[in-house]
Amino acid sequence: MLIDFHSHFLPQIDDGSRSIEESVGILDIMAKSGVDKIIATPHFYCTEQSSDQFIERRDNAYERLRPELKEEHPEIGFGAEVLYDHSLVNYDKLPDLCIKGTKWLLLEMPYTDLDDKIISGVEAMTNRGDVKIFVAHIERYLNFTSMKRLDELMHLELLGQINAKSLMTFKTRRRCMKLIEKGYVHVLGSDYHRIGRGDVTVDHGFEVITKNKKFDDFAEYAEENGKKILRDESLNSIL
Numbered sequence: 001m002l003i004d005f006h007s008h009f010l011p012q013i014d015d016g017s018r019s020i021e022e023s024v025g026i027l028d029i030m031a032k033s034g035v036d037k038i039i040a041t042p043h044f045y046c047t048e049q050s051s052d053q054f055i056e057r058r059d060n061a062y063e064r065l066r067p068e069l070k071e072e073h074p075e076i077g078f079g080a081e082v083l084y085d086h087s088l089v090n091y092d093k094l095p096d097l098c099i100k101g102t103k104w105l106l107l108e109m110p111y112t113d114l115d116d117k118i119i120s121g122v123e124a125m126t127n128r129g130d131v132k133i134f135v136a137h138i139e140r141y142l143n144f145t146s147m148k149r150l151d152e153l154m155h156l157e158l159l160g161q162i163n164a165k166s167l168m169t170f171k172t173r174r175r176c177m178k179l180i181e182k183g184y185v186h187v188l189g190s191d192y193h194r195i196g197r198g199d200v201t202v203d204h205g206f207e208v209i210t211k212n213k214k215f216d217d218f219a220e221y222a223e224e225n226g227k228k229i230l231r232d233e234s235l236n237s238i239l
């Protein structure tokens with residue numbers, strides 16, 4: 001079962017798909033790549049909207065797309081890519097932004113040094129008990145913060161996702177492999193936004209990773225993790 005945990009294919013809800021036609025085109029690409037399940041994770045910025053407004057907009061976008069869906073398209077799940085903000089730590093509606101049917105929240109870290117205040121904010125989020133965090137494209141933050149800071153973050157026992165596209169170029173591939181080696185990567189996502197942007201489906205990411213003998217069983221590992229996330233199993237069963 002091939003699962004894509006991070007995508008922006010819903011039409012006209014964020015900086016992803018610009019039309020229903022483009023959304024269908026993205027899902028056609030996913031189907032061709034053998035993706036069985038895709039989680040729609042539009043951007044959520046707490047400074048711009050409430051979770052209720054976000055969910056209403058996400059539902060509307062899906063309803064507009066629904067009549068155009070094809071038999072061969074992957075099954076669709078619903079979530080959000082939630083940009084971290086200190087005000088979210090105590091936001092009572094945070095669980096509404098998790099992958100539907102689970103307590104798993106896709107958290108995007110701010111593009112800055114991950115200072116003590118941010119790390120302890122994420123720790124407080126995990127201590128709430130009503131959300132479990134998996135971090136979006138963990139490879140990206142190393143452009144803004146040190147490995148030491150990323151270590152601190154991931155040692156809060158969070159799950160990590162990397163983008164398939166990051167495995168396509170030498171520098172970011174090396175970085176991704178290092179993060180996999182550290183045990184920080186549990187699932188992949190395409191972070192697919194638009195056709196023609198160079199986004200890459202997860203099958204290609206798995207192909208690159210498993211070519212490396214050290215990680216030749218990574219696809220099965222990620223598949224198991226993915227199924228457990230969707231069944232809302234605990235972190236212990238995943239790590």
Ligand SMILES: [Fe+2]
Nearest residue numbers: 006007081191
């Ligand atoms: Fe994204």
